[in-house]
Amino acid sequence: MLREAGCGAHALTLAGLAERAGEEVGPGAHVHDIVDAIERRDLRDVVLVGHSYAGIPVGQAAGRIGDRLAHVVYVDAVVPAEGASFASVWWQGRPAFEQALAGAGGRWMPQAAPDYAGQDLTDARIEQIVSGSTPHPGASLTDPAGLLRPVGELPSTYVSCLLDAPEPGPDVAALLTAGTWRHVTMDTGHWPMFSRPAELAAVLLDAAGRPGS
Known part of the structure; x- marks a missing residue:
């Protein structure tokens, strides 16, 4: 949809994932x-x-x-x-997150099909996501951010998916309150590229x- 509208669209596979699963993932990779x-x-x-x-x-x-x-x-x-890092803001706390990583050999394992219930996804879309998912390298999830x-x-622009969370977290809410960011809400789950692709494409084109x- 983006390319048809004249945009160059580049989907990146990051180190340690999918066809790059064998690559080492160091700080800032x-x-x-x-x-x-x-x-x-x-x-x-x-x-x-x-x-x-x-x-x-x-x-x-x-x-x-x-x-x-x-x-x-x-x-x-x-x-x-x-x-x-991603681990430090995990909803169950960093210790629980790191315990899960340790139990899976330092990787964050993909979700199973039942975990996608209530996310505005068809069975076919869920199968597509699950069959294409690969473990995520834990090193990238515990890597502390450094901002230039x-x-x-x-x-x-921040896109809130309301079926995933009805309100943005306090950090995002503070940025939105400052008035420099645009806020878009979508009445769908955490995977709008699968559940509402045309609607998400319109946001990106905007x-x-x-x-x-």
């Missing part, structure tokens, strides 16, 4: 992946999009690409905070300033 892809392709007017965990490396990368950045879109995502620029200074968005 996923931030480097994103920045390297942008600079290697010499991309300009970049709209960086991060979903869920990926908001953390995307938010850091956004502060590192200078005037190449046009906008950041956090899709039901964790927003990076200096020194914090405060995320609140960057032009950003962030890119494309006609007809």
Whole structure:
């Protein structure tokens, strides 16, 4: 949908995942992946999009690409905070998260089909997600963020998926209250790229300033 509207769309596979599962994941590896892809392709007017965990490396990368950045879109995502990691904001607490990682050989295991219930997904979409999922390297989930620029200074949109959480967390709420970020709500679950792709594409096209968005 994005390419049909005239956008260049680049879906990145980050280190330690999918076909890159055998690669070592050190500090800042996923931030480097994103920045390297942008600079290697010499991309300009970049709209960086991060979903869920990926908001953390995307938010850091956004502060590192200078005037190449046009906008950041956090899709039901964790927003990076200096020194914090995905594990440190886990809803059950960091000790429980690290215990789960240790029990799976240092990896975060994919969810099973029943975990996607109530997320506005068809059975076919759930099967698509589950069959394509791979374990996530734990090192990236416990890696503390380092910000070159405060995320609140960057032009950003936050997409809240209401079936996942009816209200944004306090960190996101504070950024939205400051008035520099745009807030979009979607009446769907945590996976809008599967449940409401056209609606999400419209949000991304709007962030890119494309006609007809």
